[in-house]
Amino acid sequence: xxxxxxxxxxxxxxxxxxxxxxxxxxxxxxxxxxxxxxxxxxxxxxxxxxxxxxxxxxxxxxxxxxxxxxxxxxxxxxxxxxxxxxxxxxxxxxxxxxxxxxxxxxxxxxxxxxxxxxxxxxxxxxxxxxxxxxxxxxxxxxx
Amino acid sequence: xxxxxxxxxxxxxxxxxxxxxxxxxxxxxxxxxxxxxxxxxxxxxxxxxxxxxxxxxxxxxxxxxxxxxxxxxxxxxxxxxx
Numbered sequence: 229x230x231x232x233x234x235x236x237x238x239x240x241x242x243x244x245x246x247x248x249x250x251x252x253x254x255x256x257x258x259x260x261x262x263x264x265x266x267x268x269x270x271x272x273x274x275x276x277x278x279x280x281x282x283x284x285x286x287x288x289x290x291x292x293x294x295x296x297x298x299x300x301x302x303x304x305x306x307x308x309x310x311x312x313x314x315x316x317x318x319x320x321x322x323x324x325x326x327x328x329x330x331x332x333x334x335x336x337x338x339x340x341x342x343x344x345x346x347x348x349x350x351x352x353x354x355x356x357x358x359x360x361x362x363x364x365x366x367x368x369x370x371x
Numbered sequence: 372x373x374x375x376x377x378x379x380x381x382x383x384x385x386x387x388x389x390x391x392x393x394x395x396x397x398x399x400x401x402x403x404x405x406x407x408x409x410x411x412x413x414x415x416x417x418x419x420x421x422x423x424x425x426x427x428x429x430x431x432x433x434x435x436x437x438x439x440x441x442x443x444x445x446x447x448x449x450x451x452x453x
Contacts (some may be wrong), residue, residue, distance in 0.1 A: 266453050278399055282450070282452070283380060283381045283384075284377070284380075285380055285426075285429075285445060285447075288426055288430075288445065289452075291429050291430065302438055313452060313453075317440035324452075324453065325452070327382040328382035344453055348452055348453045349450075349451075349452065350450070351431075351450065352450055352452040352453065353380065353445075353447050353450055353452075354450060354452030354453075355380060355381035355382070355448070355450060355452070356449070356451045356452070357381070367381060367382040367451070369451070
């Protein structure tokens with residue numbers, strides 16, 4: 229985990245908790261907090277999914293999250309950002325990623341949050357394996 | 372010769388049966404030379420070569436990187452986080 233005055237990022241195996249991340253970004257200077265949660269869905273590519281298995285390279289993942297957060301802060305006027313990604317076996321509706329962003333005004337928070345998830349999908353060294361209801365499983369090729 | 376620590380993840384671990392190993396290379400070997408040696412040892416990885424990126428010491432690099440003794444070199448196949 230990497231935590232500074234401005235951001236908190238981690239790649240973890242434990243279930244994600246939203247509240248600590250929300251509390252980290254809250255500030256009297258901010259009028260907006262935007263939150264994105266990625267959750268496990270029961271279908272993918274037209275097939276019924278039972279669960280997802282996420283593998284990762286955590287040490288590099290945290291560095292990549294830090295790079296993403298820094299680039300995000302260069303683009304928008306933000307207060308704080310928290311991004312946690314979970315790896316391991318995740319059941320339906322469990323959260324794989326939580327992104328929380330605070331800013332004085334809402335436009336920046338919305339845009340920054342979206343930017344971060346899109347960058348995660350391009351660059352974060354994490355890979356998901358879909359376990360289908362029919363018993364087969366397959367690595368997802370690209371996000 | 373220099374020694375680098377190579378790490379495989381996800382489907383590459385499955386395809387090779389390996390998650391990490393040491394590789395000897397000439398000093399200053401490039402990413403291209405690295406790939407050639409890895410594919411010599413694990414021919415099945417040829418299929419992943421053009422879609423994968425390399426990371427050295429946990430930072431993405433381009434194929435013209437010059438490797439040093441003790442580097443950690445990871446092959447990053449197409450990611451699917453989020």
